[in-house]
């Protein structure tokens with residue numbers, strides 16, 4: 273389904289992505305992990321078309337899509353949740369859900385979608401997607417707008433960042449549901465053991481390269497063990513060095 | 514509405530949203546410089562001025578949420594219409610006032626409407642005032658609107674003013690003045706979008722004279738193509754008061770926005786804030802909407818519609 277061929281991305285003399293090759297099967301749940309600055313977000317952005325690689329190819333279902341714009345990729349079945357949710361002036365949570373759903377959804381349906389990410393919906397629907405919402409709330413709304421699209425390929429960039437403990441439990445549930453309900457491939461960038469635990473496949477990145485790729489049985493000991501310990505994180509806070 | 518033709522109805526519906534259920538409450542429709550229809554109610558009286566063109570509107574004390582509509586339509590090219598409307602709002606009365614001006618200009622001479630609206634609110638009165646400007650027609654004649662709004666608030670009075678000018682007005686110079694006594698609140702929300710060679714100028718002057726007087730002015734504007742906007746505000750705090758002015762503008766193409774803030778605190782207890790931000794649409798907002806499947810153009814429209822909503 274998704275294939276990356278020899279992707280390179282260099283900025284300011286730094287090889288942020290250094291010859292990345294990757295082939296992902298359909299209907300898998302993939303977790304990308306690795307230290308901060310290893311190029312995970314950049315890789316995700318290259319897949320979605322938000323950043324343009326210097327060389328290499330992105331192939332979706334056999335189609336070369338490197339020259340396709342973000343919206344074209346979205347309409348080919350890609351969906352992307354930002355690490356830092358974007359804020360707007362005047363656009364409400366309901367507006368964003370409507371745009372994302374691509375069809376008419378009524379308030380009840382919108383509420384059900386928000387309830388899944390643990391937001392008591394009625395109070396939120398007419399709120400503006402701006403700084404009046406907390407980081408955790410913005411993050412959950414971001415996840416809701418993206419999961420709602422039920423895309424063929426969905427990418428979540430560190431969905432756990434900024435989420436408090438209580439909602440973290442629900443977040444795991446959200447991803448378990450996505451796994452069951454959405455027929456497609458999900459890529460999650462994460463440092464969280466509980467997310468790593470539901471992966472079909474784990475990709476470990478380091479310094480712009482894919483260092484290892486394998487099943488969780490193969491990679492979890494290395495990823496979580498003392499050796500090469502990735503940046504571990506505190507729930508509800510930023511990732512710690 | 515026997516005196517209204519099709520163009521009139523279109524203009525009217527553009528400037529007052531409630532045409533279908535006709536006008537609830539009192540109304541006065543002015544067309545090409547003359548009053549053509551009027552209705553008064555038990556609580557709201559409308560009287561034609563004798564010295565100048567315009568009307569006096571009297572709202573009885575304790576009136577409980579009634580409407581006053583005063584739409585103006587101009588279809589005669591070359592007309593320069595000046596009107597003076599004074600609102601006298603009695604103690605503790607609550608009203609919704611909807612004013613709007615629609616200009617349809619098919620010809621080459623300029624059409625101009627200068628409305629001077631004065632509001633005198635007695636103790637405890639509450640006014641929601643909506644003003645909408647709209648221009649249309651393919652003529653080369655300019656459509657010009659220069660509204661002046663003057664607001665006097667007595668103890669405990671509140672006025673919320675919403676003005677919108679989204680389309681078709683070539684030139685506008687707006688002056689809004691407020692004089693506030695004790696425990697008053699004057700909230701102004703202004704939305705402007707300009708195109709082509711349009712020019713829009715806004716001038717706010719608010720005097721906070723009373724204890725606990727407060728004002729919130731929010732201006733959101735979008736300047737596209739070669740249009741120019743100027744936003745000037747002057748808030749003067751003469752007592753223990755609060756003033757917040759927020760000017761937020763989006764630029765597109767060669768649009769230009771000038772923001773000139775002024776706050777003067779004459780009392781040590783005055784608390785005045787001015788915020789101004791001008792810039793193009795944040796790239797990340799477009800990117801986010803594009804990841805949801807909108808084209809760049811659609812994303813831009815969404816951002817602007819939301820911003821001006």
Ligand SMILES: Nc1ncnc2c1ncn2[C@@H]1O[C@H](COP(=O)(O)OP(=O)(O)O)[C@@H](O)[C@H]1O
Pocket residue numbers: 283284288306307308309310311312313314315
């Ligand atoms: N456009 C860019 N210009 C310069 N440096 C960049 C750019 N994009 C990413 N980087 C740098 O590349 C490195 C990898 O970033 P990122 O992909 O965000 O890593 P991760 O998500 O794994 O933490 C970081 O050091 C970051 O500062």
Ligand SMILES: [Mg+2]
Pocket residue numbers: 312313314355429430
């Ligand atoms: Mg990252």
